[in-house]
Amino acid sequence: MAQGSAKIRIARAEPLGHGARLLRIERADGAELGFAGGQYVIINTGVTLPGGKLAKRAYSLLSSDAEQRAVEIAVKRIGAGPGSNVLNDIAVGAELEWSGPWGKLRLPPGFSGRALAIATDTGITAALGVARSAAAAGAAQLDLLWLVESAEGYFLSERFVRERLPASVRLTVAGDFLPVGHPERPARACALVDQHLQHLSPAPYDAVLCAGDGAVIYPLRDRLTSLGAPEGSVLLESFFNNPLKKSA
Ligand SMILES: Cc1cc2nc3c(=O)[nH]c(=O)nc-3n(C[C@H](O)[C@H](O)[C@H](O)COP(=O)(O)OP(=O)(O)OC[C@H]3O[C@@H](n4cnc5c(N)ncnc54)[C@H](O)[C@@H]3O)c2cc1C
Structure with a gap:
């Protein structure tokens, strides 16, 4: 390694x-x-x-x-x-x-809990990598939520993603997400995640892994933390708009 x-x-x-x-x-x-x-x-x-x-x-x-x-x-x-x-x-x-x-966006070896991968835009590559990993194979549940302006023609098609996901992974595509740079993006993402979580029990995931637009995934982590996600259980990989960098 x-x-x-x-x-x-x-x-x-x-x-x-x-x-x-x-x-x-x-x-x-x-x-x-x-x-x-x-x-x-x-x-x-x-x-x-x-x-x-x-x-x-x-x-x-x-x-x-x-x-x-x-x-x-x-x-x-x-x-x-x-x-x-x-x-x-x-x-x-x-x-x-x-x-x-x-990168630290990965499930730990031997992971057996429930995980949610959230990708925006091109972040779907990292989410696919997580979902197809050996560590994910032992997960009790793995859900993938992809927020993207259009799942067709933007980058990877929904079909491309579905064909590569293990059958046990549940993919939800929010294919009418706001465009990169839209000021309402973080709030819309939080609302979509709230919607995803609403029919699940409180703090339903042991790990949440988010990749893509930094302007979205940092507010998402705050939202998940406010909903009770345990400290350190939400991992981020910012592909662009990284708020921790002067120019990203
Ligand atoms: C950890 C990590 C993993 C990444 N994985 C991928 C990947 O699998 N596939 C991929 O295509 N890119 C990925 N990227 C983005 C990639 O590194 C480059 O930023 C991208 O290819 C643009 O590089 P460039 O030199 O062409 O343009 P630059 O001149 O470097 O970029 C122009 C601007 O576009 C921004 N940008 C980058 N990606 C996007 C996007 N999707 N939408 C809107 N703006 C964007 C950049 O941050 C920059 O501000 C990843 C980035 C990181 C940090």
Whole structure:
């Protein structure tokens, strides 16, 4: 499980809708990645940013952690963003530097309780990684709530997600969520989570794992805590709009 910094090779690439790509990547030295579902890698895209720094970008592994040599990421093209454009255009066979695996968004080994994964937007990759992990296989219950502006054409389709989820995972898609940046997003997300929880007993989950828009998942954690979620039971992975970073 050692963290590594080496080269990865793009082993396969396929388009996902209009503006995204599914990439199969392997370590160039053939070694295992040693990741747990929910974790991410950082890829050095090789692009030098105006300030002179290299554009290194994080991508969550959406494939099952049962397979450690060939893993999958999905990259949505974000405007003229340097990292996502390189990865949407790069040739199969190309090699890039990477580091990882990183991240604490994961179920503990041997987890046997009830878990809820909440994803907004592209955060669905991390939620898929969690849901497909070896640790999730022992969970008594795993629910996945995906908040997304449109489940079709945005990034991964609902069908793509459903085909990859274990049959025991219950997926709920709120496919008419407000767009990124909308001021009502956090309040709407809290209302959707309240709705999801209302027919369940108090504090029904032993673990809640949230990934995606930082402007949404931090308020969600506050909401869940106010509803009685135990300290430390709500884990966050902010993909963008991270309130802890000056510019995210
Ligand atoms: C832990 C982690 C895991 C991630 N996993 C994935 C993943 O699996 N798939 C994926 O496509 N991206 C993922 N991202 C986002 C990714 O790292 C890059 O931020 C993204 O590809 C844009 O990079 P860029 O260089 O093209 O654009 P940049 O110039 O870096 O980004 C432009 C702006 O867009 C923001 N942004 C990033 N993603 C979105 C989004 N979905 N909607 C709106 N704004 C956004 C950035 O924060 C930035 O403010 C992840 C980020 C983190 C921190």
